[in-house]
Amino acid sequence: MNILAMDTSTQVMGVSILKNNEIRTEIVTNIPKNHSVRLMPAIEQAMNLVGLEPKELDKIVTTIGPGSYTGIRIGLTTAKTMGWALNIPVVGVSSLEVMAYQGRFFEGYICPFIDARRGMVFAGVYQWKQNELYLVYEEKNISMEKVLNKLKEDGMPVLFLSPDMKIHEGQIKEVLAEMAVIPEQPHQLIRPGFIGLAGSKKDPASVHELTPNYLRLAEAEAKWLNRMKEK
Amino acid sequence: MNKDIYILGIETSCDETATAIVKNGREIVSNVVSSQIKSHERFGGVVPEIASRHHVEQITIVLEETIQKSGLTWDDIDGIAVTEGPGLVGALLVGVSAAKALAFAKNKPLIGVHHIAGHIYANRLEEEFSFPLLALIVSGGHTELVLMKEHGQYELIGETRDDAAGEAFDKVARMLNLPYPGGPHIDKLAKVGEDTLEFPRAWLEEGSYDFSFSGLKSAVINKIHNAKQRGENLKKEDIAASFQNSVVEVLTEKTYRAALEFEVKQVIVAGGVAANQGLRTALMEKFAPTQIPLSIPPLSLCTDNAAMIAAAGMINYLKGKRSSLDLNANPSLPLS
Numbered sequence: 001m002n003i004l005a006m007d008t009s010t011q012v013m014g015v016s017i018l019k020n021n022e023i024r025t026e027i028v029t030n031i032p033k034n035h036s037v038r039l040m041p042a043i044e045q046a047m048n049l050v051g052l053e054p055k056e057l058d059k060i061v062t063t064i065g066p067g068s069y070t071g072i073r074i075g076l077t078t079a080k081t082m083g084w085a086l087n088i089p090v091v092g093v094s095s096l097e098v099m100a101y102q103g104r105f106f107e108g109y110i111c112p113f114i115d116a117r118r119g120m121v122f123a124g125v126y127q128w129k130q131n132e133l134y135l136v137y138e139e140k141n142i143s144m145e146k147v148l149n150k151l152k153e154d155g156m157p158v159l160f161l162s163p164d165m166k167i168h169e170g171q172i173k174e175v176l177a178e179m180a181v182i183p184e185q186p187h188q189l190i191r192p193g194f195i196g197l198a199g200s201k202k203d204p205a206s207v208h209e210l211t212p213n214y215l216r217l218a219e220a221e222a223k224w225l226n227r228m229k230e231k
Numbered sequence: 232m233n234k235d236i237y238i239l240g241i242e243t244s245c246d247e248t249a250t251a252i253v254k255n256g257r258e259i260v261s262n263v264v265s266s267q268i269k270s271h272e273r274f275g276g277v278v279p280e281i282a283s284r285h286h287v288e289q290i291t292i293v294l295e296e297t298i299q300k301s302g303l304t305w306d307d308i309d310g311i312a313v314t315e316g317p318g319l320v321g322a323l324l325v326g327v328s329a330a331k332a333l334a335f336a337k338n339k340p341l342i343g344v345h346h347i348a349g350h351i352y353a354n355r356l357e358e359e360f361s362f363p364l365l366a367l368i369v370s371g372g373h374t375e376l377v378l379m380k381e382h383g384q385y386e387l388i389g390e391t392r393d394d395a396a397g398e399a400f401d402k403v404a405r406m407l408n409l410p411y412p413g414g415p416h417i418d419k420l421a422k423v424g425e426d427t428l429e430f431p432r433a434w435l436e437e438g439s440y441d442f443s444f445s446g447l448k449s450a451v452i453n454k455i456h457n458a459k460q461r462g463e464n465l466k467k468e469d470i471a472a473s474f475q476n477s478v479v480e481v482l483t484e485k486t487y488r489a490a491l492e493f494e495v496k497q498v499i500v501a502g503g504v505a506a507n508q509g510l511r512t513a514l515m516e517k518f519a520p521t522q523i524p525l526s527i528p529p530l531s532l533c534t535d536n537a538a539m540i541a542a543a544g545m546i547n548y549l550k551g552k553r554s555s556l557d558l559n560a561n562p563s564l565p566l567s
């Protein structure tokens with residue numbers, strides 16, 4: 001079972017090849033912008049390193065968001081089109097869920113988040129119990145303040161994971177003090193190997209129906225809906 | 232002896248998700264366009280983020296229909312051509328990502344195509360080119376005069392310095408409260424109106440083939456505003472006719488002068504505004520006394536489509552021009 005996993009939903013880009021759920025290669029960059037330039041060459045390189053031809057792939061797993069709208073579309077379009085052309089299943093996984101894989105051995109809540117500007121984040125709360133990952137609070141486009149207040153109420157230790165930690169670290173420590181665990185940067189980035197692992201547990205959707213999970217309406221659409229409500 | 236060449240084209244530079252297969256650069260095998268006009272209507276124009284969202288939802292559906300309708304298999308396809316620019320960057324990226332994925336998965340040459348080259352080559356799906364050739368490209372995003380001395384070689388001799396012609400049409404249509412897209416509505420009103428308002432014609436400097444439509448747009452606003460203040464009511468039909476005549480006269484005259492100066496053997500008109508009846512009629516009348524053949528493709532090939540990208544991509548393919556897997560979308564890609 002050869003799986004190609006990819007992620008371009010944040011400023012981190014990741015590509016991995018897994019054989020029977022074992023990582024054979026991982027390529028990760030943490031360079032803002034231009035995922036479009038790097039993704040396909042990275043896929044080609046990963047395949048060459050492992051000595052795989054595209055037609056030998058059995059499955060593709062990609063993140064479908066939340067995250068950067070453009071980033072999500074680059075990864076998802078690449079995965080969908082490759083999957084369709086090769087006639088193999090494509091699985092979409094949440095970028096936040098994959099981040100929560102970094103907290104595999106953390107006892108307590110895990111709060112992966114991605115900055116969504118103006119005090120907002122895309123965030124969810126997860127927890128590992130008996131080797132399974134559970135969703136505690138569903139993923140939302142929500143203010144960081146609300147997330148932190150809720151977690152404070154719950155009183156559990158929380159592991160925070162995010163490629164955008166710098167923006168929110170101060171506020172997290174201020175509200176949660178020692179309840180918050182913030183690891184070093186190498187733990188924060190989405191690891192593409194985990195995307196493959198997360199995808200291996202999910203059933204593929206129809207390639208045509210696989211769409212991004214932006215967690216947020218396009219701005220023009222939200223404004224338009226507001227205008228309709230006012231009328 | 233010579234094998235037929237099939238190019239698959241992908242076009243997502245604005246609000247149409249389009250893919251097509253073209254044989255030998257001249258014959259459409261299959262051509263699928265998924266239009267988003269309905270989604271953008273309520274906003275009165277194309278919203279880039281919404282366009283991009285549609286593209287990613289439509290792209291594999293459109294590709295599948297294109298392959299199915301063609302009756303071809305992947306073995307038959309010789310190359311993947313894609314619009315790399317200009318256009319909306321987020322929208323372009325969907326097409327570019329899809330093209331690269333196909334090129335890699337199916338081990339086919341990748342060919343980046345300029346959107347304007349595509350519009351020009353839409354004509355070759357109807358009629359073979361004669362060089363030197365002059366192309367007038369008029370759409371919501373473009374107003375350009377391009378001189379071609381041979382296949383795949385483009386010389387920009389004039390372009391708009393502000394609004395594109397189609398953009399001016401849309402803006403004036405909005406002033407007149409006409410539905411989006413406004414161009415066809417203006418055209419219809421203009422047919423029954425009269426050019427009574429004497430709007431300016433922007434000829435610019437002597438000998439220039441550039442265009443400018445922002446002054447005209449302001450003149451229309453002022454005319455409507457002043458009339459309102461005087462309590463007069465201008466007829467919508469007359470505003471439409473006066474505005475359209477100003478645009479058409481400049482487009483026609485500059486195209487005519489350029490055609491004579493460069494002694495071209497063919498004039499082609501491309502882009503969405505090429506569907507405008509007023510423009511078609513004026514150009515045909517202007518060129519009728521000359522020996523220069525004028526070609527305007529059918530409406531379905533004037534607006535954005537992927538057959539034109541495949542047709543232009545065929546020329547790059549024959550010239551051995553290939554793009555690599557690090558191809559990026561370039562929203563301001565220069566022609567040539």
Ligand SMILES: [Zn+2]
Pocket residue numbers: 346350370372502503534535
């Ligand atoms: Zn166009």
